[in-house]
Amino acid sequence: MLSLTVNASSKYDITVTDTLIAFREKCVPYMRGRNVAVVTDSNVNALYGDALSEYLSDKNVLKMVIPAGEDSKNGENYFKILNALAENGFDREDSIVAFGGGVVGDLAGFAASTYMRGVTLIAVPTTILSMVDSSVGGKTAIDLPAGKNLCGTFYQPKAVYINTAFIDTLPRREFMCGAGEILKYALLSDTVKAEDLKAGVNEKLIVKCLEIKRDIVEKDEKERGERALLNLGHTVGHALEKLYGYKVSHGECVVKGLAFSVFASEKLYGLDKKTVSDMERTVNLLGHDVSAGFSAEEIAKLIVSDKKRYGENVNFIALKGVGEPRVEKISLSALYELLDDYERKNNTL
Ligand SMILES: NC(=O)c1ccc[n+]([C@@H]2O[C@H](COP(=O)([O-])OP(=O)(O)OC[C@H]3O[C@@H](n4cnc5c(N)ncnc54)[C@H](O)[C@@H]3O)[C@@H](O)[C@H]2O)c1
Ligand SMILES: [Zn+2]
Structure with missing residues (x-):
């Protein structure tokens, strides 16, 4: 298990591991209230819908599943999430877990940053792109008809949990998409080598990418x-x-x-x-x-x-x-x- 600390406007740890148990140790302690909303998409739900549940058994879990794909990162789903939180009595002590790729991360992050002016956000990215890119930097967003990411906030999660086992089920297209972002890091810094990619994406490579982004973002969060x-x-x-x-x-x-x-x-x-x-x-x-x-x-x-x-x-x-x-x-x-x-x-x- 590897980890790194991000010192942005608030400080948080990213855990990179291949076991689920670390979720209990590293994330559950931040969930202070009784209610936890798990936002995920249809693909992740079909593959890993119950993966986190054994560690959330003493919570009231509200699961919200959005259709997979960029089209879901919209105002309608954003308000659906907010309304579901309100209808289920979520208050400022309660938490949101963003369990999926960058689409879920951006949408659930935006909801977490605005519901009651901000509730606890735990990020569980499941694509390579969201692991090496969205987990640092605190950007949240939804798309507007006029363009992508036109509405959003800077909002830091309380913890990020990356499990490399999720990578195994990624379709080739999503693997290549993440690999593209890793190639960018290999040019931004000599700590990441493009050749590393040939052996697949492991914990060490993810941490090296995150360190590069962290070092840049810490100097210039906004x-x-x-x-x-x-x-x-x-x-x-x-x-x-x-x-x-x-x-x-x-x-x-x-x-x-x-x-x-x-x-x-x-x-x-x-x-x-x-x-x-x-x-x-x-x-x-x-x-x-x-x-x-x-x-x-x-x-x-x-x-x-x-x-x-x-x-x-x-x-x-x-x-x-x-x-x-x-x-x-x-x-x-x-x-x-x-x-x-x-x-x-x-x-x-
Ligand atoms: N906030 C940020 O800093 C930041 C950075 C980069 C990108 N983004 C945003 O992220 C989005 C793209 O993210 P993405 O590429 O992760 O897309 P995505 O969330 O749409 O995921 C890609 C596909 O992979 C599926 N999937 C996710 N995890 C899986 C798994 N473990 N196994 C099998 N299938 C899985 C999803 O259901 C989806 O079909 C864009 O909206 C982009 O704007 C945000
Ligand atoms: Zn990018």
Whole structure:
């Protein structure tokens, strides 16, 4: 069993293990009230619906199951959760357990942060993406018809419990999605090696990823500066997600974005050839497809309409080397040119 402490606006521990018993030791003590709401989705419920129940037997458990998928991260489900809590007499001492991937984590986290101005949140992430990304940083959200994550809060859980056994049942697509985010960490810091992924995702690798995110978030919890580094690969990645109509997973789009960032960093900073070829090798080994699939024009247009733009410039995260990410303000025309070069390179491969 491994653990790490996050010192954000409030302090909490993340336990990374492969046994269920640790849930009782590390999470149950934070549940002070009699009532516990377990929010989960249909897939996780079918696989692990009863997994936590033996440790919650002396509580009144209210289980809420949302349909699996991003579409569930909406206002309707948010109010359903709040109303169910109120109707079942939940008060400020009671707790919410977010038991699922990032969708459940964001939705249940948002509910926990707002019900009675905040109740205890325990996070039990079950996808690689939610383990290595959502468990640190305290972001909660729901989507609005106008866009993803437009409504949310910063709210820290009281404890996070990660059980690597949950990874075994992840469909290949979700595994690849999480792997994409791990590749990002392998570029942000030299403590994570892309090759580690070949042996699968184990406790040690998860902790190493979380340490990188924690160290960045602790310096900049509300995303005013340093935290932007975590957007490596995401400027282009997010644009592609939209262009693919969210049919290609977030992590796959991030990998495409990372491949472009590496290419652009070579042009901007002369990033060394070895980093470029190592990245290409790992991506190939994992079977990710790095071609953008859309023209430079289509991608640039979407980036312009993205909220992270600043006037004529775009905040772009580039690499001087592995572990040396930098926030670069580059002009839209420079970005367009890089995208165009990248497209041409991919077409001639
Ligand atoms: N709060 C944050 O910091 C943060 C960070 C990154 C992403 N996110 C959000 O997270 C969401 C994406 O998260 P996600 O990729 O985990 O998606 P998800 O929650 O939709 O889970 C992906 C799929 O895997 C299934 N699943 C979950 N655990 C499983 C398991 N152990 N075995 C088998 N199937 C399982 C789910 O039912 C779902 O079908 C997005 O909404 C994104 O905005 C939030
Ligand atoms: Zn991401």
